[in-house]
Amino acid sequence: MPNEIRCGLLLVVVLTTGVAAAGDALAPAAIPLSRGRLFEEQGGAALFASVCAGCHQPDASGASGAAAYPALAENGNVSSADYMERLLLNGQRGMPPVGQMMSDQQIADVMNYVRTHFGNAYGEGVSPEDVGAARRQMGSSP
Amino acid sequence: MRRRDLLLLIGATAGATAMYQAMTRLGFAAESPYRGPITLEGDPKGASVIILGAGLAGMTAAYELARAGYKVQILEYNTRPGGRNWTIRGGDTYTELGGAAQQCLFDDGLYLNPGPWRIPYHHHAILDYCRRFGVALEPFIQLNHNAYLHATEAFGGRPQRIREIKADFEGAIAELLAKATRKGALDEAVSKEDQEILLEALRAQGGLDKDFRYKAGDDAADFRGYARDPGGGLAAAPSNGEPIGLHDLLTSRLWRGLQNFALYDFQTTMFQPVGGMGRIGEAFARQIPKVIRYGAKVTAIQQDDHGVAVVFEDLHGGGSVEEATADWCVCALPLSILSQIDVNVSAPMKAAIDAVPYASVVKTGLQFRRRFWEEDEQIFGGISYTNLPIRQISYPSTGFNAAGKGVLLGGYTWGGPNSYELTAMSPADRIKVALDCGAQIHPQYASEFETGISVAWHRVPFTLGCAGEWTDETRRQHYGNLCQIDGRIVLAGEHASYIPAWQEGAILSALDAITRLHKRILASR
Incomplete structure (x- = not known):
């Protein structure tokens, strides 16, 4: 959108210590706010909490309305690194291409986090190099 | 030669009328395609249309099709009309x-x-x-x-009045250009006669003084306002503020905010x-009484040679599964929803439905x-x-x-x-x-x-996202396929328009879809 101003520093970090709305008992302890066009969170846990959890929910149980965000918990699809890379970099259906705002390392980290948490046990086998290769193949840029 | 350069050349050599005509041909400056209320001529002979989604696209389709003599019904997930038109x-x-x-x-x-x-x-x-x-x-x-333009690292984080940033930015540029003109830097590009007019324009538009300077004074104050406004009675004289220097303006980056007032979509x-805004959705719904079935969650859309069957859950009735049928279907669900619904359309249309993130x-x-x-x-x-x-x-x-x-x-x-x-x-x-x-x-x-x-x-439970985000590449690959009539189904909504995220796009998309559908129906008899 043309009406965004994309620059600058910001100093806001919100702690969920105030009044909580119903239903957010599982909200993460803190969600930082990045300063530019790329996510600044580092590590799979932080990226999951700040990006994925908005739709897939903090416990990865998914959410359902007129259509649904699938649970990532106990989800066999996350065993396929190719599938996850394609969704993160290209988007599909309800999934926006959030990987376009992450580095190869960040994508690998958040993939490995999901693949080894929430009842998934597919190993931390994804490397930044794998993600970089997928990104080049899809013609996507960070 | 780029298109814009061509236009400038035409404008410079042939005058404004020729330029406007050329712009219209090339796709700039074209007026909205809307030409007033549509008329769907010809008797649909009792044909029925089921419409999915009671947003502005779906309700436009229902209203106009009902006026043309169709039997219409709408299935809507929410308990109110409007969809994203919402207050x-x-x-x-x-x-x-x-x-x-x-x-x-x-x-x-x-x-x-x-x-x-x-x-x-x-x-x-x-x-x-x-x-x-x-x-x-x-x-x-x-x-x-x-109002203000603000950036955390500009001017110590102090918000600046739009008036001052705009006037000082334009004044500083006018002064620069006037200086370059008077030094002869534009002699090769602009005739001597035009340079005189240019200087006159820069002084008038930029708030420059008689010596073509933009500085604290009455000329600048006419645009940027005053440090102390003029008053009445004793000690009422205004005082002029000091303009912000060009270096500070440029490095503040606050000029970026000014385009929000210049772009076509945001002009006064x-x-x-x-x-x-919800008053519009409410008004549409009043025009189509008893047409909308609320609390209906569509789960499958199936067509065959004879008609369309839509399976939905009745959210008010404890989730009981029902089926509604019609001869034709206008699907005005967001693609973020439709992409997850079992629908038998052609592979190219299905690929288009899946390709647009929100x-x-x-x-x-x-x-x-x-x-x-x-x-x-x-x-x-x-x-x-x-x-x-x-x-x-x-x-x-x-x-x-x-x-x-x-x-x-x-x-x-x-x-x-x-x-x-x-x-x-x-x-x-x-x-x-x-x-x-x-x-x-x-x-x-x-x-x-x-x-x-x-x-x-x-x-948001009824959309799972705000609006379709197309790229040049996805438009090239999928837009045409998305807008086709697929058997007995046609899609409508802001996602099926070149005005994404605006209500105008939703309405124009619906009018185009039902106009083509109506022709198809009359031709199919």
Whole structure:
């Protein structure tokens, strides 16, 4: 959108210590706010909490309305690194291409986090190099 | 030669009329395709159409098809009409995906438009429906010279009046260009006669003095205003402020905010419905009584040679599964929803349905116990822009200069990491961010805040996202396939338009879809 101003520093970090709305008992302890066009969170846990959890929910149980965000918990699809890379970099259906705002390392980290948490046990086998290769193949840029 | 260069050449050599004609041919400056109410001529002979989604696209289709003699019904997930045309008012409750419920505690007459909130003057179709359906409009103030441009690292984080940034930026550029002209730097590009006119224009438009300088004085003050405004009686003389220097203006990057007032979509005059954008959806629904079935969650759309069957859950009836049938179907569901529904359309259309991600957008409304932006800062409507995660603060375009409370749009974050980070927060935390950020521009926030409400569009149960985000590449690959009539099904909505995320796109898409569908139906007899 043309009406965004994309620059600058910001100093806001919100702690969920105030009044909580119903239903957010599982909200993460803190969600930082990045300063530019790329996510600044580092590590799979932080990226999951700040990006994925908005739709897939903090416990990865998914959410359902007129259509649904699938649970990532106990989800066999996350065993396929190719599938996850394609969704993160290209988007599909309800999934926006959030990987376009992450580095190869960040994508690998958040993939490995999901693949080894929430009842998934597919190993931390994804490397930044794998993600970089997928990104080049899809013609996507960070 | 680029297209724009060609136009400049035509403009320079053949005059304005030739340039306008050339622009029209090349696709610039074309008027809206809307040509007034459509007429679907010919007898549909009792044919029926089922319409999915009671947003503006679906209700436009239902209204016009019913007028043409079709039997129409709409299935709608929500318990109200309008879809993204939506106003949250005091007393409303909103539960987002994830389960967080918010009760809106705004006072009577105060509201937040979580989705569309302003209508450009060139969106002829929605303006025409407002006229026909009796929806009262009032001006939406987009540009207020007295609102602010703000960046955390510019001018020590102090917000700057748009008036001063705009006047000083344009004045400094005018002075520079005048200097270059008088030094002969433009001799090869501009004739001597035109240089004289150019200098005259720069002085008049830029607020330059008789020596073509932009500096503190009456000429600059005519544009940038005064350090002390002129008054009456003794000691009433104004004093002129010192313009901000070019270096400080450039490096502040605040000039970036000025395009929000120049772009075609945001030029004056803009409008809003009196009482909230949702008044339009309500007015549409009144035109099609007993057509909308609320609380219907569509789960499958199947067509064959004879008709279309739509399977849906009755959310009011404990989730019982029902089926509705018709001869034809106009599907006006967002692609984020439709892509997850079992629908038997061609592979190219299915690929198109799956290919369009939806924008991440967050809006937060804040009620304050007094209109301090008007009382303390003389800001009547308009928008302040900032690089903080809230991106903008919009002041109400109604109820001016009255005592009492008011609701600000305290944040409108479209895309980028912040929109996702805010979406991942609880509503209470989004409101806290809006307060923390806004207080850096208006310190009164701390003492005047009462209550807020926040909508993150990826958590909205009926859309799972804000609006279709096309790229040049996805348009090239999929747009044509998305807009085809596929057997007995045609799609409509802002996603099937070149005006994505605007209500005009939804309406124009619906009018085009049903016009083609009607022709197909008459031809199929």
